Amino acid sequence: MSTELEELYQSVILDHSKRPRNFGEIADGAVHVHGDNPSCGDEIDLSVKFGADGVVEDVKFKGVGCAISQASASLMTMKLKGRSEADAREMLRAFHDLVTTEVADPPRLLGDLRLLAGVRKFPQRVKCAMLGWRAFEQALEQKSGDASVSTEEA
Amino acid sequence: MSNPTDWAAVRADFPILDQQVRGQPLIYFDNAASSQKPRAVIAAIAHYYERDNANVHRGLHELSSRATDAYERARAKVAAYLGAASAEEVVFTRGTTEGINLVAQTWGAKFVRVGDVILLTEMEHHSNLVPWQMLAERTGARLRFVPVLDDGTLALERLGDWLTPEVKLFAFTHISNSLGTINPVAELCRAARAVGAVTLIDAAQSAGHLPVNVREIGCDFLVLSGHKMCAPTGIGVLYGRAELLEAMPPWHGGGEMIVSVSYERSTYKKAPHKFEAGTPNIAGAVGLGAAVDYLERLGRAAIFAHDLELTQQALAGLDALPGVRVLGPRGERGGLAGFVMAAAHPHDLTTFADRHGLALRGGHHCNQPLMKKLRLPGTTRASFYFYNTRAEVDRMLEILAEAVRFFA
Numbered sequence: 359m360s361t362e363l364e365e366l367y368q369s370v371i372l373d374h375s376k377r378p379r380n381f382g383e384i385a386d387g388a389v390h391v392h393g394d395n396p397s398c399g400d401e402i403d404l405s406v407k408f409g410a411d412g413v414v415e416d417v418k419f420k421g422v423g424c425a426i427s428q429a430s431a432s433l434m435t436m437k438l439k440g441r442s443e444a445d446a447r448e449m450l451r452a453f454h455d456l457v458t459t460e461v462a463d464p465p466r467l468l469g470d471l472r473l474l475a476g477v478r479k480f481p482q483r484v485k486c487a488m489l490g491w492r493a494f495e496q497a498l499e500q501k502s503g504d505a506s507v508s509t510e511e512a
Numbered sequence: 513m514s515n516p517t518d519w520a521a522v523r524a525d526f527p528i529l530d531q532q533v534r535g536q537p538l539i540y541f542d543n544a545a546s547s548q549k550p551r552a553v554i555a556a557i558a559h560y561y562e563r564d565n566a567n568v569h570r571g572l573h574e575l576s577s578r579a580t581d582a583y584e585r586a587r588a589k590v591a592a593y594l595g596a597a598s599a600e601e602v603v604f605t606r607g608t609t610e611g612i613n614l615v616a617q618t619w620g621a622k623f624v625r626v627g628d629v630i631l632l633t634e635m636e637h638h639s640n641l642v643p644w645q646m647l648a649e650r651t652g653a654r655l656r657f658v659p660v661l662d663d664g665t666l667a668l669e670r671l672g673d674w675l676t677p678e679v680k681l682f683a684f685t686h687i688s689n690s691l692g693t694i695n696p697v698a699e700l701c702r703a704a705r706a707v708g709a710v711t712l713i714d715a716a717q718s719a720g721h722l723p724v725n726v727r728e729i730g731c732d733f734l735v736l737s738g739h740k741m742c743a744p745t746g747i748g749v750l751y752g753r754a755e756l757l758e759a760m761p762p763w764h765g766g767g768e769m770i771v772s773v774s775y776e777r778s779t780y781k782k783a784p785h786k787f788e789a790g791t792p793n794i795a796g797a798v799g800l801g802a803a804v805d806y807l808e809r810l811g812r813a814a815i816f817a818h819d820l821e822l823t824q825q826a827l828a829g830l831d832a833l834p835g836v837r838v839l840g841p842r843g844e845r846g847g848l849a850g851f852v853m854a855a856a857h858p859h860d861l862t863t864f865a866d867r868h869g870l871a872l873r874g875g876h877h878c879n880q881p882l883m884k885k886l887r888l889p890g891t892t893r894a895s896f897y898f899y900n901t902r903a904e905v906d907r908m909l910e911i912l913a914e915a916v917r918f919f920a
Contacts, residue, residue: 360534360867363918367860372919398859399876399889422889424857425919480863 365476366483367425371433375425380435382418392506393493395485400427404493408501412443419490426474426483431490433471438494446498450491457487485509517814523899525550525806536869539904544689544717544848544895545873546739549803553742556802557795567791569768583794586801587784593804594734594751595725601757603784604797607748608716609639611735612683614750614787615712616643618760619733620681623710626652628680631709633695634660634885635688638878640714644683653680660882664691664840671703679709686718690877690891691840692823692848694718701730710756716740717846720807721897722816726751738796743803747796750787757783764789815898819847822896822905829909833916839891848895850877853912855919858890864918865892868911 383390384405393402400423409415417435421428434453438446445467452465457477464472477487489509496507523529526548531538540548560582566575568583584599591599605611624630630644634657648655658674659667666684675682682704687694697713704711712733718724720741726734733756738747752760762769762780766789771779780786807815826849830838835854853861858874865872875890876883883890894908 363864363867366863367918397875399880399883400859424859426860483859483863486859 362476362479366480368473368476370470370473371429372425374429374432378419378421378428378432380418380432380439381420383420384416384418388416389497389500389502390504391493391496392504393489393496393508394506395423395427395489395509397510398424398486400424400486400489402427402431402490402493404431404490404497406438406494406497408443412446412498412501414438414441414443414446417494419493421490423489424483424486426477426486427489430471430474430487433474434490434494437469437471443498446494450495450498453491454488457484517810517818517898519818519898519901522810523901525552526899527551527554529899533869533871534867539870539900539907541894541896541900541904541908542871542873543897543900544740544846544893546745547720547742547897548899549742549744549799550806552806553744553799553802557744557799560795560798565795568794569785579794582798582801583792586797586804589801589804590749593808594719594749595727596751597727597754600782600784601726601751601754603750603752603757603787604792605735605748605750606746606793607737607739608714608735609643609737611733611748611750612640612712612714613643614763615733615735615752616647618763618787619710619756620644620647620651622759622761624651624653624680627678628653629656629676629678630654631656631658631674631679631682633658633666633684635664635666635691635693635879635882636683636685637689637714637716638880639716640683640685640712641881658684660691660693660885664688664693666693666695668696668699671700675703675707675709677707679704679707681712682709683712683714685714685716686724687721687846688840689717689848690850690879690882690893692846692850693841694722694844694846697731698729701732705730717848720803720815721812721819721847723812732756738800738803741803742806743800744796747793747800749800752783754783757787760787762786762789766790768792810898816847818898819896820844822900822902823847823849825902825905826894826896826908829905830912833909833912835916836912839886847897848893850891850893852888852891853916853919855916858892860919861892861912861915864915865908865911868914870908870911872908 388405388407391404402421407416564578566579568580588599591602701711710732715736719736734751739745769789839850862874873893
């Protein structure tokens with residue numbers, strides 16, 4: 359068995375993919391962003407409720423797709439809830455670094471999201487890991503209403 | 513064919529297969545996406561560039577006439593391979609997709625009108641769907657689809673419900689690239705003729721895998737890609753019945769397709785040349801000619817029998833794996849196995865397989881509407897060719913059994 363595979367599909371990641379946390383939709387007062395990876399068919403519907411000063415009050419997602427896209431979104435929702443806008447932006451940046459470059463000491467802020475570091479050995483899967491985050495980035499940009507994002511330009 | 517083929521010796525014709533991937537012997541099961549190339553094809557292309565390369569049809573020097581001969585010889589070989597009435601019925605294209613677009617944009621633009629129906633099936637590859645959507649948008653024609661049944665075959669018993677006199681063109685695949693279904697193409701063409709519809713067959717998955725004879729099938733157009741049948745990428749064929757090709761306007765304008773040009777207007781060559789503007793992919797055509805020779809030597813019936821044997825072995829093994837469901841019909845079918853594994857999404861499974869040296873394809877296989885209809889996020893596909901072995905299928909089944917445990 360390849361160790362890279364074991365690093366990519368750690369038990370926590372497989373667990374989140376099979377039993378995603380914060381799975382659902384926030385009906386009222388939330389930003390809704392639909393994100394997709396057209397080439398693989400992964401889809402995420404993210405709801406984010408921002409409080410005063412841009413605090414992430416609540417965040418939920420629904421989706422279908424590979425273990426990496428779903429686990430990454432699930433872990434993301436757990437870590438984002440209650441964060442200030444500045445922290446959330448910092449996590450977005452740090453997570454992107456984590457899955458694309460060799461980071462010696464990933465920030466503690468990321469918590470269990472650090473388990474996704476194995477993705478960087480699989481460049482074709484980076485967009486899977488980033489799907490939920492791309493949707494969150496869009497939610498941060500607009501703060502209200504509905505939108506959609508795609509990992510490929512339409 | 514009196515002697516059984518020595519498939520191990522045939523496999524040795526493919527240098528690329530003899531390598532390790534991620535520390536494991538390569539198992540190449542992505543043949544429905546693109547096949548590998550035998551030495552004979554690689555050598556024919558090298559020989560062309562080392563000895564004969566020049567532009568075709570216009571130079572008066574020795575190399576140009578050799579290049580022209582090689583190019584036109586390849587056309588004649590393809591015509592014979594497909595059972596066409598003449599080489600003039602063979603248009604070289606970049607591949608299946610370009611062939612379909614050519615028909616949609618020339619024949620379609622001239623003959624398809626508002627209210628006409630373009631009949632397709634629910635199992636078409638995007639390449640045999642999107643060009644018709646574009647044509648429908650331009651002309652006001654309507655699209656209609658023959659449904660796919662649960663067993664992966666077309667709803668043929670009710671074909672008459674969809675194949676009505678308003679149908680101007682019926683375009684369908686010979687072998688489904690995701691289900692493996694072999695459609696009864698001769699029967700479909702007969703039914704289409706009875707209502708006056710023109711037929712187009714997408715032979716991308718069949719042309720290199722089983723005997724295909726356009727006159728026995730009775731189709732009007734047939735398209736194929738060289739790279740799926742041992743030839744290089746960037747070369748393909750549009751077969752069209754002479755009468756239809758003649759009635760079609762040219763496609764791209766430029767050199768090579770004209771008889772005479774003035775500043776105001778031009779006159780065009782006859783088919784196939786009027787569809788081949790600009791310098792063509794000469795080396796690609798030479799490679800395709802060599803591929804056709806190679807496949808003819810093996811015999812397409814023998815290739816089909818070999819593919820089918822591996823497919824049946826794979827299907828039996830996949831059926832025995834827990835949580836695995838195979839798509840498509842049983843019995844006689846194309847040399848591929850599309851399946852879903854409850855424990856793993858196709859992309860996770862193909863990543864897993866790749867780390868074991870096994871090349872599978874995972875995803876929607878350019879069949880997005882079909883996957884949606886089947887309520888699948890995609891499938892994983894193993895597709896075979898004559899150089900694959902029973903031992904490789906066994907190894908794949910071991911790797912997949914390991915995946916069932918790993919993702920459980």
